[in-house]
Amino acid sequence: MQNCRVSGKPLHLINDFGDQPLGNGFIESKNIDKEYFYNMRTGFCEESKMFQLIEQPEPSKMFHENYAFFSSTSNYMKEHFKNFYSYVSNSGYLSKNPFIVELGCNDGILIKNFKENDYSHLGIEPSKNVAKVAKDTGINILEKFFDIDCSNLVKNEYGSADAILAANVICHIPDILELAEGVKNLLKPSGVMVFEEPYLGDVIKKTSYDQIYDEHVFLFSAISVQHLFNKVGMELIDLIPQTTHGGSMRYVLANKNQYEIKRSVREIIKKELKQGLDKLETFERFNQNVILSKNKLLKLLKELKKNGKKVVGYAATSKSTTILNYCGINNDLIEYIYDTTPLKIGKLTPGSHIPLRDHKFFKNDMPEYAVLFAWNHADEIIEKEKLFSSNGGKWIFFVPSVKIL
Ligand code: DWN
Numbered sequence: 001m002q003n004c005r006v007s008g009k010p011l012h013l014i015n016d017f018g019d020q021p022l023g024n025g026f027i028e029s030k031n032i033d034k035e036y037f038y039n040m041r042t043g044f045c046e047e048s049k050m051f052q053l054i055e056q057p058e059p060s061k062m063f064h065e066n067y068a069f070f071s072s073t074s075n076y077m078k079e080h081f082k083n084f085y086s087y088v089s090n091s092g093y094l095s096k097n098p099f100i101v102e103l104g105c106n107d108g109i110l111i112k113n114f115k116e117n118d119y120s121h122l123g124i125e126p127s128k129n130v131a132k133v134a135k136d137t138g139i140n141i142l143e144k145f146f147d148i149d150c151s152n153l154v155k156n157e158y159g160s161a162d163a164i165l166a167a168n169v170i171c172h173i174p175d176i177l178e179l180a181e182g183v184k185n186l187l188k189p190s191g192v193m194v195f196e197e198p199y200l201g202d203v204i205k206k207t208s209y210d211q212i213y214d215e216h217v218f219l220f221s222a223i224s225v226q227h228l229f230n231k232v233g234m235e236l237i238d239l240i241p242q243t244t245h246g247g248s249m250r251y252v253l254a255n256k257n258q259y260e261i262k263r264s265v266r267e268i269i270k271k272e273l274k275q276g277l278d279k280l281e282t283f284e285r286f287n288q289n290v291i292l293s294k295n296k297l298l299k300l301l302k303e304l305k306k307n308g309k310k311v312v313g314y315a316a317t318s319k320s321t322t323i324l325n326y327c328g329i330n331n332d333l334i335e336y337i338y339d340t341t342p343l344k345i346g347k348l349t350p351g352s353h354i355p356l357r358d359h360k361f362f363k364n365d366m367p368e369y370a371v372l373f374a375w376n377h378a379d380e381i382i383e384k385e386k387l388f389s390s391n392g393g394k395w396i397f398f399v400p401s402v403k404i405l
Pocket of ligand 1: 069073074075168169215216245314315316317318319320338339340341344359374376377380381384
């Protein structure tokens with residue numbers, strides 16, 4: 001069993017999701033006998049307070065020239081990243097001609113805002129296909145995983161950074177100590193690191209266990225991020241909760257004693273202590289809630305099937321892979337899943353092998369029920385698919401609880 005990636009101490013086992021395929025391992029039917037599985041379990045470290053996967057597939061298995069997730073599929077997220085840009089550019093932390101680096105920039109949804117406003121910038125992205133989309137729009141791209149060597153390369157070729165940014169990326173990096181060292185190495189002494197990720201406090205509160213899959217090695221709290229970056233002489237200077245991805249946190253970090261620490265840091269850490277994000281019992285309770293949630297969803301889908309209802313899924317998210325495989329849901333219970341991503345359409349969902357259909361057919365097929373796997377984009381999707389509801393179609397949610405809308 002892998003020890004904590006921050007403290008090196010043994011982990012306490014929290015969840016056992018059994019054998020799981022890659023969250024984004026959408027597969028052609030001819031390849032299913034070669035499908036890759038690993039044992040997905042989570043653990044909690046009482047020293048670093050880090051909630052993490054115990055084992056994880058090699059990053060190169062997940063992030064490559066056929067990476068299936070393109071960030072710019074959601075209009076809401078495009079707007080969100082414009083606001084992220086405005087926050088950084090007006091933060092007062094940047095020098096006169098700042099150099100901005102984004103880790104894991106995907107198709108450029110965030111960094112394009114810096115490019116369009118003539119900032120000196122660099123996006124670092126290891127998945128070639130999504131990096132190409134960013135490159136084709138004129139964004140400066142380095143196709144690499146970020147580590148110490150990469151931080152030295154960028155420092156030597158471009159200089160030190162005023163700001164290192166990341167969105168839904170840092171929790172994907174297993175060698176998290178090396179990441180923190182690389183950030184420290186690449187930042188100017190007065191530089192800031194600003195990143196946001198799905199927030200552990202929300203995952204626990206909403207039992208959104210689908211945020212756990214191969215790519216998410218960690219689910220962070222302010223307490224665990226503080227502990228991690230303190231190890232390299234950095235500290236949290238601000239924390240800003242976000243509504244994205246079902247509840248995220250924006251972490252702002254700098255070298256120790258460079259900037260005033262905002263009140264939010266004290267207040268949010270206090271809330272986390274009250275929620276018990278530093279306590280093993282909280283995670284043990286979370287596991288009980290995960291089991292209850294699984295049983296309720298399965299019961300509902302089996303009842304609908306028994307009553308002859310047509311049930312489909314909407315949005316083949318990475319998150320849905322955990323739900324489908326852990327609950328044992330296949331195309332007997334969910335006929336199809338509709339999605340917008342050309343690279344996924346025509347394939348099967350990882351492990352559960354439910355066929356993926358172009359979302360354009362959703363309206364014509366007129367199912368009676370649709371499980372909304374992208375519950376984090378609910379407002380955008382429900383608005384887009386108004387016709388489904390007005391024709392009597394019903395959405396099934398499983399976060400924060402299993403219910404029919
Ligand atoms: O951290 C990660 C997050 C940010 O994005 C990655 N590891 C991978 C990915 O996770 P996800 O797949 O769970 O992300 P989303 O944004 O919740 O879902 C994206 C999927 O949903 C895509 O397959 C497209 C689909 N979708 C759709 O079919 N119609 C999304 C929207 C907004 C829609 O209207």
